[in-house]
Amino acid sequence: MSENNFEEFRRLVLTDDSLQKALRDIADRSEFVTRMVELGTERGYQFSSQDVEDALRSTHRIGM
């Protein structure tokens, strides 16, 4: 459930300029994770810091 919510929020960010602006210049990883969870919660998406960390790690692993 949490994973679906996270993926849905991720798709929303890609279509929402204001969300992108709120996230794209954050250089600090932990600050970014916290902000992701906050913005998701504000819009009714339930996911954890761990979901965000896992996603960051998996994209990093495939060398992107």
Next chain:
Amino acid sequence: MNSMSEQFRDWVPTRVSWKDSTPSVEWCYMGNERFTDPFFEDTIRRLMRVPFNLLFRRETSIEILGEVSEQSEVVAPTGFIFHMSRCGSTLIAQMLAALRRNIVISEAPPVDSIISSNASDCDRGRWLAWMIGTLGRQRNEGERNYFLKLDSWNILELDLIRRTFPAVPWIFLYRNPVEVIASHMRQRGLQMVPGGPMTSLLTDVNLTQALEMRAEEYCARVLARFCAFALQNARDQNAMLINYDQLPGAVTKEIAKHFRLSFTDAELAQMNDAAKLDAKTPKLFFEPDSERKRTEASDAARRAAAEWVEPIYEQLENIRISFSK
């Protein structure tokens, strides 16, 4: 709904991937960053350190690239930089990138992916125009010149590039072949690995022969193909031959004239400052290495250079010198 150019204004195409011969384009957020690193990939790697770019990449059809390119304010290419590899092309790119008015795209994989694809000439030309157009969007104020340094093997696709951009001047940069081979023997480029992407280029040897060949000879034969192709096209009205030995001075003189550029004193100082640094490792100062490369070259490297590349190198030199008079 915003236009595609608006939606992708701050995003750059980073990769072309293929599924059943159909290309798709991956994009990452770039904002106002400039391509200032020695290679396109270095800049993308730097961008990928930002958490947002790890999580949010876009993937689109190539037609979206076309819409973005056609709807955007793009800077037309000012000049193309072809080269035989390991011959100073990164220095030229870094000197040009020192000026904020220049967009410099250096060996971009998404450009090569289209050029080197098996698609029809018509599709490759159309996609190449879109890719080069999109990478040349004016993303920062004052950008008005645009240079593309291509991969060394892209000289073999000069016809495609000329057909797509018939009016754009280009240079071919080359260097004493013993020095180039010595550089590849220290750390071989992918194009110099038998069985790698250039294997089919050597039509007179099969894969087994290529794999059994001395590394120096394989390298020399590939370099000879690049140089021979440049030689065939050296009298093109948009062509200019440049020898490594003319650098860095040629950037602000011969190359500038060929690309119809002029520089202020302040810009010349900025470019000359960039030339003092090692182009591929800009944290270090540049040190001339021609003598060292010639000294460390093996006898096999000298023999391979003499047999395969030097005759073509001499012809390139003859044309270059006759044109400079």
